[in-house]
Amino acid sequence: MAAKKRAETMAENREKLIAAARKAFARKGFAAASMDELTAEAGLTRGALYHNFGDKRGLLAAVVNRIDGEMAARARAIGARRDDPWEGLLAEAEAYIEMALEPEVQRIVLLDGPAFLGDPSQWPSQNQCLVATQELVERLVASGFLKPVDPEAAARLLSGTALNAALWIAASEKPAEILPKAVEAFRVLATGLLAPAGAK
């Protein structure tokens, strides 16, 4: 065996570093995580890190991008299971809320990400999610199911509300008790978008 191609081992090393960074960032937070420890746990040194990611923020960006992509895929899959588009939208948002129970998501994506990388809506991965829900809102508005709101604004506030609900849950001592209340409140708020019955 062996006969490792060069690009192959490089990809493996990137994988190792991202995996180690996920654990370290989730446990210690981005600022307190040491790059020496990170790379040591991955069986490498800081040299590999700076060569692959440029600097510490570059590594964070890669990790955030990875997790965010996974979240989007999961949420989309859940939303797609519903026949009714509106219920699909709600299910997708609720999936996001529940994902924030995971410490990795909470610490890295919801807290350190915005603080060190800037506005999430400018992230490549987040954009996909936003664009998707925005298109869905556009369709629902065009069909008269929703009030004639600005689709971009509605999509952003919806996802932002879900995000905040997630943060609340994640920070509480008894997430299991909070979760249903948060989901219920989210649904109530979301109904504000619905067109009055019979408006067509």
Next chain:
Amino acid sequence: MAAKKRAETMAENREKLIAAARKAFARKGFAAASMDELTAEAGLTRGALYHNFGDKRGLLAAVVNRIDGEMAARARAIGARRDDPWEGLLAEAEAYIEMALEPEVQRIVLLDGPAFLGDPSQWPSQNQCLVATQELVERLVASGFLKPVDPEAAARLLSGTALNAALWIAASEKPAEILPKAVEAFRVLATGLLAPAGAK
């Protein structure tokens, strides 16, 4: 003149440090701000800082507490100007949205605060904004004007939605164009809380 009392100069120094920290944190972010520069600009040294605030996080906590208090006071004053409690609530939330346009608020309270101090609702300042809106929601629910939602959940998501709208606006290139769309979408979402007409 002169004859400064001891406690007096100490209070002045705390004031100077908090003021310098506000500027530095807002411009560089908490992590990148240097305590040496901070204290030098205030005409003091790190000795004063550690004596007064314990450590770097202690200083951030003091700054956040200060700004948070100012925000609560401003929002409450604006909300109190309305006769209708529901309109007062909306006005208060919109005031928050606009306040988040200020870099100090956005950077320190909305980004670095949660990242380095933890969940806002557990801050010593107890996030006065949240407490205030929660009480208002409780009254409106009791009077039957709103659906019987959980007041804490409703208040959390309302303020969270306002917060997110503010972040969106602040990050955009043309805030002036976005602001009305964000406010409108916020109002639409908020109407989801209203009890059906004629429900008493």
Next chain:
DNA sequence: TTATTTAACATACACACCGTATGTCAAAAC
């Protein structure tokens, strides 16, 4: 196959920063 180049990564170093331990001096207490 052998020589040469490339580049992925390791090693070594310089600099900045936080936190603490110690020192100093003016104001308060007696």
Next chain:
DNA sequence: GTTTTGACATACGGTGTGTATGTTAAATAA
């Protein structure tokens, strides 16, 4: 007037990031 307190300055150690330099194995060319 002497002593004591404590608010703040100074000095030091440890840690961590980023960069400059070195090394070696894979890729390329002769």
